[in-house]
Amino acid sequence: MDRDQLLRELNEFLRIPSVSTLPAHNQDCRAAAEWVAAALRRIGCRDVEFLGSQTHPVVWGKGPDVPGAPTLLIYGHYDVQPPDPLAEWTTPPFEPTQRDGRIYARGAADDKGQVFCLLQAIAASPRPGVNFRFLIEGEEEYGSKVLFDLLKREPQRVRADAVLVADMSYVAPGWPAVYTTLRGLCYAEITVRTSKTDLHSGEYGGAAPNAHEELCRLLGRLKTADGKIHIPGLYGPVKRPSKAELAAWKKLPFNEKDFLTKRVQGKGLVGLKQASVLERLWALPTFEIHGILGGFTGEGAKTVIPAEATAKVSMRLVPNQKLATVERQLVAAVKRFAPKYVTASVRFLHGADPAQIKLNSPAFKLLDQAFKDVTGRGSVPARAGGSIPVVPALASAGAPVILTGIGLPDDRLHAPNEKLELKQLWDGIEVFRRFYELLGSQESGVRSRG
Amino acid sequence: MDRDQLLRELNEFLRIPSVSTLPAHNQDCRAAAEWVAAALRRIGCRDVEFLGSQTHPVVWGKGPDVPGAPTLLIYGHYDVQPPDPLAEWTTPPFEPTQRDGRIYARGAADDKGQVFCLLQAIAASPRPGVNFRFLIEGEEEYGSKVLFDLLKREPQRVRADAVLVADMSYVAPGWPAVYTTLRGLCYAEITVRTSKTDLHSGEYGGAAPNAHEELCRLLGRLKTADGKIHIPGLYGPVKRPSKAELAAWKKLPFNEKDFLTKRVQGKGLVGLKQASVLERLWALPTFEIHGILGGFTGEGAKTVIPAEATAKVSMRLVPNQKLATVERQLVAAVKRFAPKYVTASVRFLHGADPAQIKLNSPAFKLLDQAFKDVTGRGSVPARAGGSIPVVPALASAGAPVILTGIGLPDDRLHAPNEKLELKQLWDGIEVFRRFYELLGSQESGVRSRG
Numbered sequence: 086m087d088r089d090q091l092l093r094e095l096n097e098f099l100r101i102p103s104v105s106t107l108p109a110h111n112q113d114c115r116a117a118a119e120w121v122a123a124a125l126r127r128i129g130c131r132d133v134e135f136l137g138s139q140t141h142p143v144v145w146g147k148g149p150d151v152p153g154a155p156t157l158l159i160y161g162h163y164d165v166q167p168p169d170p171l172a173e174w175t176t177p178p179f180e181p182t183q184r185d186g187r188i189y190a191r192g193a194a195d196d197k198g199q200v201f202c203l204l205q206a207i208a209a210s211p212r213p214g215v216n217f218r219f220l221i222e223g224e225e226e227y228g229s230k231v232l233f234d235l236l237k238r239e240p241q242r243v244r245a246d247a248v249l250v251a252d253m254s255y256v257a258p259g260w261p262a263v264y265t266t267l268r269g270l271c272y273a274e275i276t277v278r279t280s281k282t283d284l285h286s287g288e289y290g291g292a293a294p295n296a297h298e299e300l301c302r303l304l305g306r307l308k309t310a311d312g313k314i315h316i317p318g319l320y321g322p323v324k325r326p327s328k329a330e331l332a333a334w335k336k337l338p339f340n341e342k343d344f345l346t347k348r349v350q351g352k353g354l355v356g357l358k359q360a361s362v363l364e365r366l367w368a369l370p371t372f373e374i375h376g377i378l379g380g381f382t383g384e385g386a387k388t389v390i391p392a393e394a395t396a397k398v399s400m401r402l403v404p405n406q407k408l409a410t411v412e413r414q415l416v417a418a419v420k421r422f423a424p425k426y427v428t429a430s431v432r433f434l435h436g437a438d439p440a441q442i443k444l445n446s447p448a449f450k451l452l453d454q455a456f457k458d459v460t461g462r463g464s465v466p467a468r469a470g471g472s473i474p475v476v477p478a479l480a481s482a483g484a485p486v487i488l489t490g491i492g493l494p495d496d497r498l499h500a501p502n503e504k505l506e507l508k509q510l511w512d513g514i515e516v517f518r519r520f521y522e523l524l525g526s527q528e529s530g531v532r533s534r535g
Numbered sequence: 536m537d538r539d540q541l542l543r544e545l546n547e548f549l550r551i552p553s554v555s556t557l558p559a560h561n562q563d564c565r566a567a568a569e570w571v572a573a574a575l576r577r578i579g580c581r582d583v584e585f586l587g588s589q590t591h592p593v594v595w596g597k598g599p600d601v602p603g604a605p606t607l608l609i610y611g612h613y614d615v616q617p618p619d620p621l622a623e624w625t626t627p628p629f630e631p632t633q634r635d636g637r638i639y640a641r642g643a644a645d646d647k648g649q650v651f652c653l654l655q656a657i658a659a660s661p662r663p664g665v666n667f668r669f670l671i672e673g674e675e676e677y678g679s680k681v682l683f684d685l686l687k688r689e690p691q692r693v694r695a696d697a698v699l700v701a702d703m704s705y706v707a708p709g710w711p712a713v714y715t716t717l718r719g720l721c722y723a724e725i726t727v728r729t730s731k732t733d734l735h736s737g738e739y740g741g742a743a744p745n746a747h748e749e750l751c752r753l754l755g756r757l758k759t760a761d762g763k764i765h766i767p768g769l770y771g772p773v774k775r776p777s778k779a780e781l782a783a784w785k786k787l788p789f790n791e792k793d794f795l796t797k798r799v800q801g802k803g804l805v806g807l808k809q810a811s812v813l814e815r816l817w818a819l820p821t822f823e824i825h826g827i828l829g830g831f832t833g834e835g836a837k838t839v840i841p842a843e844a845t846a847k848v849s850m851r852l853v854p855n856q857k858l859a860t861v862e863r864q865l866v867a868a869v870k871r872f873a874p875k876y877v878t879a880s881v882r883f884l885h886g887a888d889p890a891q892i893k894l895n896s897p898a899f900k901l902l903d904q905a906f907k908d909v910t911g912r913g914s915v916p917a918r919a920g921g922s923i924p925v926v927p928a929l930a931s932a933g934a935p936v937i938l939t940g941i942g943l944p945d946d947r948l949h950a951p952n953e954k955l956e957l958k959q960l961w962d963g964i965e966v967f968r969r970f971y972e973l974l975g976s977q978e979s980g981v982r983s984r985g
Contacts, residue, residue: 106833106834106835106837107833107834107835108834108835166838166839167831167833167837169831169833169837170733173733226836226838227835227836228836268737270737270838272836272838279801280799280800280801281800281801282623282947282950282951282952283623283950283951284799284947284949284950285921285947285949285950286821286823286825286849286851286949287718287851287919287920287921287922287949288816288920288948288949289798289799289816289920290816290821290823290851290920291806291807291816291819291821291851292794292799292804292805292806292816293799293801293804293805294801294803294804295805295823295824297825297826297827298758300751301752301754301755301824302751302755304748304751305751305755308748310752344742348739349730349739349742349743350730350731350732351729351730351731351743351744351876352875352877352878353744353876354742354743354744355742355744355745355876356741356742357741362742365741365742366738366739366741366742371736371740371741373736373740373745373748373838373840374745374747374748374751374830374841375747375830375831375836375837375838375839375840375841376747376829376830376832376841377830377832377844378832379826380824380825380826380847381617381619381825381826382826382827382828382832382847383556383557383617383619384556385556385557385558385617385677385884386556386676386677386825386847386849386884386885387617387619387825387847387949388616388720388823388825388849389616389825389949389950390823390825391824391825391826394827396747397830397831397832397836397837399736399836399838401736401737401740401741424760424803425802425803426801426802426803426805427802428802434835434836435836469737470738470739470740470741471735471738472737497732497734497735498735498737498738499733499734499735499737499837499838499839500732500735500839501732501733502732
C-alpha cells in the first residue's frame with residue numbers, strides 16, 4: 086500500500102466542491118459521483134450504476150459474487166456541507182492540505198475520507214469472502230430525497246446481512262465507538278411579515294412593527310435562555326436514558342471542561358441544567374438558529390424597518406420523536422407565539438427521523454474484534470448527536486446497521502478547518518480490512534440470505 | 536417653463552445611483568455632484584466648488600451678489616438610500632418612470648426631486664432680490680462626515696439670514712408643514728461571539744451557545760414587546776410635548792387607521808401604549824433592527840451553530856437627548872444584558888443629534904404666505920420622525936433653519952417604489968419661487984448681515 090499514492094487519490098476526491106445544498110455546485114456533485122464510480126470499478130465492482138438523479142445520483146455498486154458468503158451493504162455519501170465562512174479556513178476548503186499529521190479539507194472526515202477508507206480496506210484485502218454492495222449517495226447533507234425515492238421504488242437494493250455506515254467518529258482518541266442512536270433533523274425556514282414593504286425608520290419608527298424584531302422575539306419564545314424549547318408536545322415522547330446507560334456515559338473519556346475549552350472554544354456551555362452535557366448532546370431535542378435573512382445586511386447604514394425576516398432553523402430529534410409530528414408541532418407553536426399583527430409561516434427544507442439501533446447482531450462483535458486487533462481497544466456503545474437521514478430506513482429493512490467511524494470528535498465537521506488525522510485514516514483502513522476478513526470467515530455467524 | 540424639459544432634467548439626476556453608504560457607488564456619487572454643479576451654473580452661480588471629498592464632495596455654490604439683500608442658504612443632498620429589496624420595485628429604482636401623475640425612482644422625494652425644485656424655483660424667478668448660497672451634500676444618508684468637517688474648518692460657509700431645507704413633506708395632501716424638531720440618529724452594529732468557529736449543530740447542539748440565539752435574546756432584552764427600550768438612562772432627558780402641542784396634533788389630518796392600512800399596510804401598530812401614534816413617531820426615541828448578519832443565509836440547509844452574529848440597528852433620538860450620551864448608554868446596556876459566556880461589542884457607523892427649531896423668525900411667515908398664495912393653505916407646525924444630521928449644526932450657527940418640503944407622507948422614502956407626485960413638484964417650484972420673491976422684497980424684515 087503506497088500511502089503517498091493513496092493520499093493523491095483521496096485529495097482528488099476532496100478537491101471536488103460537491104456541496105449538495107447549493108444548486109451552483111450541481112456539476113461538482115456529479116463529478117464526485119463519477120469519482121466514486123471509478124473507485125468502485127478499481128476495487129472490482131462490475132455493476133456500477135447512477136440512480137435517481139443526473140446531478141446527485143446514488144452510486145450503486147456490486148462487488149464480485151462470492152456464493153454462500155454474507156452480504157455487506159456499505160453506505161456513505163460524497164456530498165459535503167457548504168464551506169463558509171471561508172475567511173476562517175487556514176487553507177482553502179477544497180485545496181486539501183497536509184500539516185501536523187492531518188489532512189485539512191471540507192469532507193476530509195464527513196464523509197469522503199471515510200468512504201475512501203471503506204473502499205481502500207477492500208483493495209487491501211486478499212479476496213475477502215464477502216458479497217459487497219455499495220450505496221454512496223450525494224444528498225446526505227440535504228435530506229437524501231433521491232435515495233429515499235430509490236428505496237421506495239427498489240427496496241431490494243438494501244437487502245443484506247449487515248449494513249456498514251462509517252460516517253461517525255471515535256468518542257475520544259483511542260476510543261472507537263459504535264452508535265446506538267442518531268438524532269433526527271427538522272430543517273425549516275420561519276418567516277414573519279409585518280408590512281407590505283420596508284418602511285423608513287424615521288417616518289415609521291416607534292409605531293410600525295419591525296419584522297426582525299418580531300422574529301427575534303418569536304425565536305426567543307420558542308426557546309428560552311434556560312435551554313428549554315417551548316413547542317407544545319415536543320418533549321412528550323422523549324425518554325431519559327436508563328440509569329445503566331447514564332452510568333456508562335460517566336465512564337467515557339469525556340470531560341466537560343475540555344469540551345468547552347478545546348472543542349467549543351468558548352466561555353461557557355448552555356442548555357438544560359438538569360441534564361448532563363452528554364445527555365443534552367445525545368438524548369435531547371435541540372432548536373438552533375443558523376442564520377437570519379431579510380432587511381439590510383450590506384455595508385454601511387440603511388435605515389429601514391424590514392417588512393419581512395426569515396430564520397433558517399433546525400431541530401435535532403431523539404428516539405421516539407417523529408419528524409412529521411414535530412413539523413406539525415413547530416407550525417402550531419409559531420402560529421401560537423406570533424402576535425396577531427404578524428403573518429408567520431414555516432417552510433420545511435428537509436428532515437430525518439431519529440434512529441435507534443440494537444447491538445445484538447454478531448456483526449457488532451466482529452467489528453469490536455477488528456477494533457481490538459488494530460487499536461488495542463474494542464468499541465464502546467455511544468449515542469450520536471448528528472443525523473443521517475437514510476439510517477432509519479436502512480434499519481427498518483431488517484439487517485443490523487453498524488454505525489461507526491474513524492474520525493475524532495474534534496474534526497470540525499460542517500465548520501471551518503475540517504480535518505482528518507492520518508493515523509485515523511491508516512488505522513481505519515486496517516480496521517475495516519480486518520472486519521471484512523472476520524466477516525468472510527466461516528465462523529462469522531453472519532450468514533448470507535442468498 | 537417647459538415641463539417636459541424639466542422632467543427630462545430631473546430624470547437625468549434620478550438615473551444616477553448615488554448610494555452614499557455603498558463604496559461601490561462612489562463614482563456615482565461623484566457624478567451626482569457634477570450634475571448638481573452644472574445645475575447651479577445654469578441658474579447663474581459663478582462660484583461653484585467641490586469641497587472636502589473626491590467621491591462625496593459638498594457642492595458649494597454662490598449666486599450673483601445683490602447688495603443689501605438678505606442671504607438665503609439652501610441645503611439639500613444628492614445622495615440616496617440603497618434601493619434594496621430590488622424585487623419589490625414595480626419599475627427599477629434608477630429608471631425614473633412616470634405613472635398616475637407620479638414619478639417613481641429612488642431619490643424622487645428624498646432628496647433629489649426637492650433639490651431640483653429649489654433650483655428650478657430660482658430659474659423661474661425674475662431676478663429675486665436674494666443672495667443665494669448652496670450647500671448640497673453627498674453623505675446625508677451616511678452621517679454627513681464630510682460636511683461636518685467642512686463646517687469645522689470653514690464655519691463662514693453657513694453665514695446667512697435664513698437657511699432653507701426642503702427634505703420633508705406635507706403632513707397630508709393639501710397640508711403644507713414646517714417642522715419644529717428632527718429626531719437624531721444613532722446607527723450601530725451589535726456583534727456577539729460565542730465560540731471560536733461555527734460548530735456542527737448535531738455534534739454540539741444542546742450544549743454549545745448559538746450566536747444568533749444570543750443576539751436575538753439580547754435584542755429582545757434591549758426592547759420588549761410593549762415597545763419600551765430598556766437602555767438605562769435613555770428616557771431621562773426626554774420631555775413629553777406640551778398639552779398645547781398635543782392638542783394641536785389632534786387637529787392635524789392624521790388618522791391612525793389610515794396610517795395603518797394605507798401607509799404601514801400592515802395588520803397592527805406597535806409601541807408605547809400610553810403615547811399617541813404621533814407622539815411615538817415624533818417625540819419618543821426608537822430602537823430598530825435593520826438586518827442580521829452571520830451564520831448561514833444561503834439557499835438550502837446548512838446545519839451550523841453560528842459563532843458570530845451581528846445586528847445592524849439604529850435609534851432615533853429626540854430633543855434633549857445627546858448622541859454621545861446615547862452611544863455610551865447603548866454600550867453599557869449591551870454589556871449588561873449579554874450573558875457572561877458571550878463576547879458582545881458595539882461599533883458605531885454614524886449618527887446625528889436631534890434638532891429643535893423655534894418658529895419665531897419673520898422668514899417663517901414669508902414661507903407661510905407663499906404656501907397660502909400657491910396652495911390656499913398656510914403651513915402647520917409639525918415634528919419630524921426622520922433625521923438630517925447637519926441640521927443641529929446649521930441651527931447653532933444662528934440663522935433660522937426653515938425645515939419644510941413638498942413631498943407627501945406616503946412617498947415611501949428609503950423603501951421600494953419611492954415616488955414624488957408631479958402636482959407637488961409643480962406646486963413646490965411655485966411655492967419656493969413665491970418665497971424667494973417675498974424674501975427679496977423691501978418689506979421682508981429679513982435683513983442682510985453683509
